[in-house]
Amino acid sequence: MQEKIEKAKAAALRLLSYRMRSCKEISDKLQDKGFTQNIIQAVIQDLKRINYLNDYEFAKAFIESRLIHNPKGKTLLLYELLKKGVDKDTVNKVLDEIISREKEENIVKVLAQKLWQKKRNLDKAKRKAQTYNYLARRGFPASLIIKILEELGN
Known part of the structure; x- marks a missing residue:
């Protein structure tokens, strides 16, 4: 049992050497390698204890x-x-x-201005529609996109 735990831990550490990962990602990868749930839980608890696995820090870095x-x-x-x-x-x-309302607004402004410049050969309505769609696909709120586009359109 201890030998299998060490083998699973080595596999998890190898995965973590490439980039930070969530607990679920490690769990899924170890499961794919054929380790049992008990072994996976033991490895995850050990990695959490030594702070190699931390979903909060992973989310922050991501x-x-x-x-x-x-x-x-x-x-x-x-x-x-x-x-x-x-x-x-x-x-x-x-x-x-990490993301305040102002920060999100600044991000939308920068992205909108870049695309607005790139599409300057299009008519205003088409330009606005393409910029809106681009920002919406990136997960920004519609109200914020509309506000920024109104500023750009003037």
Whole structure:
């Protein structure tokens, strides 16, 4: 039993050496490798104890990375983290800490201005529609998108 736990722990540490992961991601990967639920739980508890696995820190790093490299709205970030197995309360807490209303507004402004410039050869209505759709697909609230587009349109 102890030998299997060590083998599972080594596999989990190997996965964590590439990037941070949620508890569920580690659990799923270990399950795919054929480890039993008891062994997986023991490994996850041990990794949590030594702070190698922490869903709160994972969510925080994930969101900060997304904001820098691939900005998305709270809605889409929430969905992505839930898909990775992070608890909804944890995700909401981290989102509220990291993304204020003003920060989200600034992100939308920057993305809208970039696309607005890129599509300058189109007529205003088409430009507005494409910019709106782009921002909506990235998980930003409709009310905020409309507000920013009105500012850009003037």
